[in-house]
Amino acid sequence: MSSIPSSSEPTTTAPGAIACDIFCAVIDNFGDIGVCWRLARQLAGEHGWQVRVFVDDLHAFQKLCPALALDRARQKVGSIVVEHWHEPEHAGDTLEVADIVIEAFACELPSVYVAAMAQRERAPVWFNLEYLSAEDWVADFHLRPSPHPRYPLTKTFFFPGLGPGTGGVLKERHLDAARADFERSPAARDAWWRDTTGRATPSAATTVISLFAYENPAVDSLLEQWRDSDAPVVLLVPEGRISGAVARFFGTATFAAGTHAERGSLSAHALGFTEQTGYDALLWASDINFVRGEDSFVRAQWAAKPFVWHIYPQVDDAHLPKLDAALAHYTRPLPDDARAALGRFWHAWNGVGQPDWADFQRHRASFTSRAAEWAAELAQVGDLAGNLALFAKTQLK
Numbered sequence: 094m095s096s097i098p099s100s101s102e103p104t105t106t107a108p109g110a111i112a113c114d115i116f117c118a119v120i121d122n123f124g125d126i127g128v129c130w131r132l133a134r135q136l137a138g139e140h141g142w143q144v145r146v147f148v149d150d151l152h153a154f155q156k157l158c159p160a161l162a163l164d165r166a167r168q169k170v171g172s173i174v175v176e177h178w179h180e181p182e183h184a185g186d187t188l189e190v191a192d193i194v195i196e197a198f199a200c201e202l203p204s205v206y207v208a209a210m211a212q213r214e215r216a217p218v219w220f221n222l223e224y225l226s227a228e229d230w231v232a233d234f235h236l237r238p239s240p241h242p243r244y245p246l247t248k249t250f251f252f253p254g255l256g257p258g259t260g261g262v263l264k265e266r267h268l269d270a271a272r273a274d275f276e277r278s279p280a281a282r283d284a285w286w287r288d289t290t291g292r293a294t295p296s297a298a299t300t301v302i303s304l305f306a307y308e309n310p311a312v313d314s315l316l317e318q319w320r321d322s323d324a325p326v327v328l329l330v331p332e333g334r335i336s337g338a339v340a341r342f343f344g345t346a347t348f349a350a351g352t353h354a355e356r357g358s359l360s361a362h363a364l365g366f367t368e369q370t371g372y373d374a375l376l377w378a379s380d381i382n383f384v385r386g387e388d389s390f391v392r393a394q395w396a397a398k399p400f401v402w403h404i405y406p407q408v409d410d411a412h413l414p415k416l417d418a419a420l421a422h423y424t425r426p427l428p429d430d431a432r433a434a435l436g437r438f439w440h441a442w443n444g445v446g447q448p449d450w451a452d453f454q455r456h457r458a459s460f461t462s463r464a465a466e467w468a469a470e471l472a473q474v475g476d477l478a479g480n481l482a483l484f485a486k487t488q489l490k
């Protein structure tokens with residue numbers, strides 16, 4: 094897949110720049126490092142900060158940042174320093190405490206680092222960056238301070254969200270312009286299709302769908318409905334956890350990158366997992382995006398196309414209220430029947446009911462116009478990196 098230029102990422106940082114350390118423990122998949130890496134690139138590229146990322150899993154990181162070497166304890170990618178956080182107490186070879194410290198998703202900082210934060214002449218601005226949730230309580234907890242029980246340090250809870258009063262979600266300054274360039278250039282789109290699938294851009298009568306999801310029992314029924322649909326469907330499947338089910342449907346041994354298969358109206362391409370900046374083009378090239386977790390869920394919103402969210406499943410179905418909270422924001426002004434149809438489809442994709450493609454298609458025009466309107470609404474909340482940088486600066490004064 095071709096890569097879209099990301100925000101201007103310098104290879105050096107100005108002397109005296111604000112120093113920021115981001116600590117990231119990868120729980121699973123790519124979302125933890127995906128969010129941290131995007132934030133790091135923005136703070137460095139758009140705010141001129143000198144950023145260092147501590148990450149415990151270089152393998153997961155390398156999938157979305159192929160420039161990364163797996164065998165190096167410390168390395169630079171552009172201007173960003175990456176430290177392999179190889180054990181919980183590791184805080185770099187020499188202990189340096191940054192002006193801003195971001196603990197992602199409540200991972201625990203090395204105790205020696207926290208002790209050094211307390212000894213610093215000016216205490217760093219310390220954030221716990223939380224997971225994204227569209228629930229209403231998020232605005233009440235966003236930016237709440239939490240004093241450390243032993244040290245004269247205060248940690249601030251930074252909550253991403255979809256509504257006013259939250260930290261917002263990540264959005265690079267260049268993103269809308271890059272999407273507009275791609276969408277208005279048939280040559281760019283055709284080059285993307287040829288590079289990515291070896292084929293020309295499909296006709297306007299085709300529905301192009303990108304499919305990034307966890308294992309999902311509903312996929313078999315959906316693949317059958319696409320196979321039997323009146324209009325052609327082209328499915329683009331980045332290699333991953335859903336690939337096994339797609340392979341079984343087509344009767345192929347695997348659905349590894351480069352595989353192409355057809356049945357009835359459905360034609361499917363398996364894609365290599367692209368570096369993070371390349372993923373957006375897949376969303377822009379598609380008419381409907383199936384996304385998951387946190388970061389791809391956000392990117393689909395900026396792609397301004399109808400999307401279907403496979404939310405990260407939690408025990409006791411704790412994820413379902415979060416799914417409904419996102420639906421409530423996203424579908425608020427839709428006519429009742431369209432809102433109900435999207436709710437049914439998202440629920441079915443998350444284990445509650447059966448997905449009905451014809452029902453989705455019936456309301457597709459409403460979903461498409463709502464997607465563009467929603468992207469503009471969401472942008473009003475502001476970009477997370479910008480919101481965080483602004484707050485941090487007020488604390489540094």
Ligand code: TRH
Pocket residue numbers: 120121122123124125126127128156157224305331365366367368369370372385386387388389390405
């Ligand atoms: O991978 P995810 O499911 O990640 C997570 C984690 O499971 C995490 O523990 C959980 O808490 C969180 O979800 C909610 O989904 P996500 O967040 O969409 O991250 C995927 C990242 O991978 C995202 O940054 C986009 C990127 N990506 C690429 O770089 N190239 C690709 O080809 C694809 C398909 C994705």
